[in-house]
Amino acid sequence: MNRDRKFRWLILAVAAILLLNGCAMLDGLMGKDTELSPDELMYEGVKNMERGRYTAATEAFQTIKDRYPYSKYALEAELRLADMLFKRELYDEAFNGYDDFEKLHPRNAEIPYVIYQKGMCHLEQVSTIDRDQSHTLKAKEEFNRLLERFPKSPHANRGRKKLRECYMHLAEYELYVGHFYYKSKKYQAAINRYLHLIENYPDLGQYHEAMIYLNKCREKISDSEPRGRPEKPESWWKRLTPSFLH
Numbered sequence: 001m002n003r004d005r006k007f008r009w010l011i012l013a014v015a016a017i018l019l020l021n022g023c024a025m026l027d028g029l030m031g032k033d034t035e036l037s038p039d040e041l042m043y044e045g046v047k048n049m050e051r052g053r054y055t056a057a058t059e060a061f062q063t064i065k066d067r068y069p070y071s072k073y074a075l076e077a078e079l080r081l082a083d084m085l086f087k088r089e090l091y092d093e094a095f096n097g098y099d100d101f102e103k104l105h106p107r108n109a110e111i112p113y114v115i116y117q118k119g120m121c122h123l124e125q126v127s128t129i130d131r132d133q134s135h136t137l138k139a140k141e142e143f144n145r146l147l148e149r150f151p152k153s154p155h156a157n158r159g160r161k162k163l164r165e166c167y168m169h170l171a172e173y174e175l176y177v178g179h180f181y182y183k184s185k186k187y188q189a190a191i192n193r194y195l196h197l198i199e200n201y202p203d204l205g206q207y208h209e210a211m212i213y214l215n216k217c218r219e220k221i222s223d224s225e226p227r228g229r230p231e232k233p234e235s236w237w238k239r240l241t242p243s244f245l246h
Helices: 002-033 036-049 054-067 074-087 091-104 111-123 134-149 154-183 187-200 206-224
Strands: none
Touching: 002 111, 036 054, 036 074, 054 074, 054 134, 074 091, 074 111, 111 134, 134 154, 154 187, 154 206, 187 206
């Protein structure tokens, strides 16, 4: 009886092993048969992107790029990978992704969007007005390039709004620096900053405040001159031609 029982257990164990191996082989075969096609991967990637599942979306787009480089979805996947970096706030990496796309596919229909996004990669990194404005200047350069090359693109209107935002940042920075010099009693340095603002950003709200402080600087300089001494010509005032006052 013991021998028969041991024999039965042995048969059951062997059967279980064969069953498990068979399931594993079946799963492998089914995995191959059910491998997602490029269009299915694109659908999954876009769906995950819209739901904020950026890691899953990135995996789907990267799979298209790696497995199906000649698919009609390969270019879109390449662009969406840059979008994923942007959405994850990896702006420098996203800029490089968009830049590579533009260099490799300069005539692609998505180039207006790519240039707009390159500008946004810089604009999103602009912090406070007391910081260096290099990102603002680079963003302005990209938005200007967009308007010059593709003025009728659907992205051009968005680019114009963002370009004005860049000018606002730059004007506020010049006003901030001008006020810093004014408070430090460096009136000529302040004048130079206010003049730069007036000459380059005359249609923005900071223009009027800069004009007020120009007059204040003029009064401070006049008050500091010895009495009886002929007043020096205000060369800075002469720079304000009628066109600037319109």
